[in-house]
Amino acid sequence: MTARPLALLLLPALLVGGCSSGTTKAAPASLSGAPSPIVTATPEATATAPEPTPTTTRTATKAPTPKATPPPRSTPSPAPKPVPEPVTPAAVRPPTVVAAGGQHAFPIRGCSVSYAHSHHDYPATDIFAARGCTVVAPVTGRVDEVSTVDSWSSSTNYGSQRGGLFFSIVGNDGVRYYGSHLSAVSIRVGQRVTVGQVIGAVGNTGDSKGIATHVHFGLSWPTKAGVWWVRRGEVYPWSYLDSWRAGGNASPAPAVSAAHRMQGDTPPCRAEC
Numbered sequence: 001m002t003a004r005p006l007a008l009l010l011l012p013a014l015l016v017g018g019c020s021s022g023t024t025k026a027a028p029a030s031l032s033g034a035p036s037p038i039v040t041a042t043p044e045a046t047a048t049a050p051e052p053t054p055t056t057t058r059t060a061t062k063a064p065t066p067k068a069t070p071p072p073r074s075t076p077s078p079a080p081k082p083v084p085e086p087v088t089p090a091a092v093r094p095p096t097v098v099a100a101g102g103q104h105a106f107p108i109r110g111c112s113v114s115y116a117h118s119h120h121d122y123p124a125t126d127i128f129a130a131r132g133c134t135v136v137a138p139v140t141g142r143v144d145e146v147s148t149v150d151s152w153s154s155s156t157n158y159g160s161q162r163g164g165l166f167f168s169i170v171g172n173d174g175v176r177y178y179g180s181h182l183s184a185v186s187i188r189v190g191q192r193v194t195v196g197q198v199i200g201a202v203g204n205t206g207d208s209k210g211i212a213t214h215v216h217f218g219l220s221w222p223t224k225a226g227v228w229w230v231r232r233g234e235v236y237p238w239s240y241l242d243s244w245r246a247g248g249n250a251s252p253a254p255a256v257s258a259a260h261r262m263q264g265d266t267p268p269c270r271a272e273c
Contacts, residue, residue: 104251105196106244107179107217109134113245117238121271124233125241128214135182135200135215137193138244139171145225148185150205157207159273160228163216164205168231169193170222173253178218178231181208217241219252221260229269234259 106113111133115125145168152161163180167187170176183203187193204213218233219240235255243250 103140103195104240104244104249105136105138106241107135107138107177107215108202109136109196109198111202115238115241117236119233119236122229122233123236124216124218125237126214126216127241128212129202131183131202131204131213133202134198135179135202137169137187137195137197137199138177138179139169139173139175140195141169141171141173141177141193143187143189143191143193144168144170144176144222145231146185146187146189147180152206152209154207159269160226162207163228163232164208165200165203166206167199173251174221175253175256176220176222176231178216178220178233180216180232181205181214183213219256221256221265223266227266229273230267234263 108127108129111129113127113129113133115127119125145166147163147166150164152158152164163178165182165185166178166180167182167185168176168178179200181202181204182200183205184201185199187199193199202213202215204211208214208216216232217237218231219237220230220232220234223230235252237252240250240252
C-alpha cells in the first residue's frame with residue numbers, strides 16, 4: 001500500500017480523535033504532497049456585494065412656466081410720407097399750364113370725336129362728331145366773324161360760303177381760331193368769350209352737306225373781313241388739338257406768328273379758290 005492511500009485511511013481517525021479532544025490538528029502538508037485544498041480568497045475574489053445604487057425617485061416637478069417677458073416698448077417711428085404716384089394723362093389729366101395768352105380747350109365737349117393728322121389741299125383739321133355735340137370756345141378772346149345763315153350752293157360754290165355756319169375768335173394770344181359747318185351758332189361779332197364757353201353745335205352745313213357731321217377747324221392770323229382763304233387755315237392744328245384733348249395747353253402762337261411773317265398779311269389763294 002502506498003503512502004497516499006494510507007493517508008486517506010488515517011484521515012477519518014484523526015478527525016474523530018480531534019473532535020473528542022477539542023483540538024483540531026491540521027494534517028501535515030507532507031502527507032498529501034498536494035497543495036492545501038483551502039483556497040485563500042484574494043481581495044479581488046472576496047467580492048463584496050456592491051452597494052445598491054440608491055434609486056432616486058424624482059417626484060415629477062412641473063417646471064415653472066417662464067413668465068412671458070413683455071417685448072420692449074419702442075417708440076413708433078413716424079409713418080413715412082406717401083410718395084405721390086406720377087400722374088399720367090391716361091389716368092388723370094395733368095393740370096393745365098397757363099401759357100402766355102391764356103388757356104386752351106378742345107373745341108368739342110362731351111362727345112366721342114375723331115380726326116386725322118392731315119387735311120386736303122391746305123392746313124386744317126376736320127373733327128368728326130355726332131350732330132348737335134357741344135362746340136366751345138377754344139380760347140379766351142373776341143369774336144371776329146360769325147355766320148348764322150347757310151347760304152352755300154353747289155351751283156355757285158363761293159369760297160366765302162363754303163363754311164356754312166361758322167365762327168372765328170381772335171384769342172388773347174393773337175391767333176385766330178376758326179370753326180365751320182356748325183348746325184347752330186350762339187355768339188355775335190365783337191362779343192368777348194372765355195375759354196370753354198358754349199358757342200354752338202356740330203353739324204354739316206356749307207359744302208359738307210351729304211358727308212359726316214364735323215367741325216372744320218383752322219388756325220391763322222387776323223386779317224380784314226372777307227379774306228376767307230386765310231381764315232380757313234394756315235397752320236396745321238392737329239398737334240395742338242392732341243394737347244388740348246389731353247388737358248395740355250400747347251400754344252399755336254409761335255407757329256402762326258412765323259407763318260404770318262413768311263407770307264405777309266394777305267397772301268394769295270393757292271388752293272380751292
